[in-house]
Amino acid sequence: MEVILFTDINNCYGFGRDAGAYKIASELRLMDVTVQVIDFFAGLTLVDIQNIVDKYVEKNTLMVAFCITHLNGYDKGYESNIERFVDRPNTFDGCQGFPQSEEWINELQNKFLNKNKNIKFVVGGDRALHVDHDKYNIDYWLLGESETSVVALAYALKYNNKIDRVLYSKDYPYPYFPISNIRWHPNDYIFKGEHLPIEIARGCIFNCSFCSYKKGHEVKYIHTIREEMVYNYEMFGTTGYMFIDSTLNSSMKKTEEICNMIAGLPFKIEWSGFSRLDIFEKYPEMRDMYLESGAKAVQFGIETLNDESIKAINKGTSGEKTKELLYFLNEKWDKKIITGGFFIVGLPEETEKQFYNNIEWLMQDDCPLHSLYFAVLTIKKYNPELSNMISYAPIAKDMKLNGFSNDNKHWVNKKTGLTKDRCIEILEDIIRNTNYLNRIYIDFNFYSRMRNLGYTFNELWNMKRDYSYSFESSNLIKEGMKDEYLTRLLET
Helix, strand or coil, X not given: CCEEEECCCCCCCCCCCCHHHHHHHHHHHHCCCCEEEECCHHHCXXXXXXXXXXXXXXXXXXXEEEXXXXXXXXXXXXXXXXXXXXXXXXXXXXXXXXCCCHHXXXXXXXXXXXXXXXXXXXXXXXXXXXXXXXXXXXXXEEECCCHHHHHHXXXXXXXXXXXXXXXXHHHCCCCCHHXXXXXXXXXXXXXXXXXXXXXXXXXXXXXXXCCCCCEEEEECCHHHHHHHHHHHHHHHCCCEEEEECCCXXXXXXXXXXXXXXXXXXCCCCEEEEXXXXXXXXXXXXXXXXXXXXXXXXXXXXXXXCCHHHHHHCCCCCCHHHHHHHHHHHHHHHCCCCEEEEEEEECCCCCCHHHHHHHHHHHCCCCCCCCEEEEEECCCCCCCHHHCCCCCCCHHHXXXXXXXXXXXXXXXXXXXXXXXXXXXHHHHHHHXXXXXXXXXXXXXXXXXXXXXXXXXXXXXXXXCECCCCCHHHHHHHHHHHHHHHHHHHXXXX
16 A cells, blocks of 8 residues: 555544545545555554554555544543543644654554655644654645645655655645545445535635634535535445535525535435524525525534624624524424534633623523534734745734734733633633533534434434533444444455
8 A cells, every 4th residue: 555544533522534534545546546544543552553554554655644633632542531521621722743642653653664664654634733843753744735735745755756845735736626526435444324524615705803714715516516425325325424614605506506406316415514604694595495405413603692792703793683593593493403503712802791691691591502612712823934824813913903912822812801811711610610511412513423323313412411421422332433444444
């Protein structure tokens, strides 16, 4: 095998595939480069690694790559890690490298080099910059979208051509996204009934001031999406999807095309995905379209209910209108579509008192949101020299404009009096001293991953995140899936 690619979405509910890793594999295969994707990376033992080396490493093996976009935390395989959700609430800082220790990764590398001393080690994905070259024996970094750069690297290694150690997406543009797809392969070992990720669009047409997500909006041709769904159904029986798109309903035309295409499929599907809540105010008919197209879990980036903050971050509606829209959707969607709301602690113009006032409504029993998720505001430190390869939020480029000072780890907002450390304390207080734990259910982020474990929609609708039970029990199922996967992966 010429390329071995490790990936995982670990330390969370359920099992799901990382779209980026399999998209990279698809591009390499199109260029006649052989690839074996290895999933469940965070749960592998060094014995598993040796077995993988024995089966897949050959004289022609060029590189071992790690897609670290969704490698989370520093956990113990797939054992229950309650502290991740309660004692160490998410501050949105991301993973600083691999889930395993430095020594473990070095031992993995030695096992590969003992079989083939010419193998190169590569990291890519959203957090690739966090992998320290002084700690790990990394030869190449792929930064940004890597469909083109990974092929260039594979060819350079194959034909002994020189190439830079750091490959930036700006130097390796990928103009084929609208007609591209993830071409799942038999040796990806898809599980029966598995929900798969499918890319609908990249980037975002909106310009929220706190968000560092890629601006612009590349949308796949509708016939490309349909062809991918038909192929997956015929090859693997796939009828469930996680839609990869920051704003699926960014326009009425796009939403109509997708929903009409789904209605014309020779089989029914169900899907989960992100959407923009305020668009439903302009196009209320989208409510029925979502339900009829098979939507099962929809996540809204609401961020705040405070009107001054809404204006400051360039959102499109008021706090009261947000509530009205949620009640409007719930009237038709109740017990048919799981709705989740994402909120940020520490946004411009929102004081601690104002934030707690809005929390009161969210904690009410009749709040139409099925699930709640909070994070502390992160402001990526702006470096002009990296601006061509890293997407920065508008706030990061001019922190003083919104009252911020200091770096991301210890930002201070002089207008509101809040600090990042205080926001972390507020989030901890919400988790421990409000009705929050009784209001968190399985949301968009976990829906397809839990469906992959065999749970039904009704079971997920009624499943609260009981940290002493549901997380542990779901991981036991996932452990069994990992064992099945390894058996298929390593069988001769």
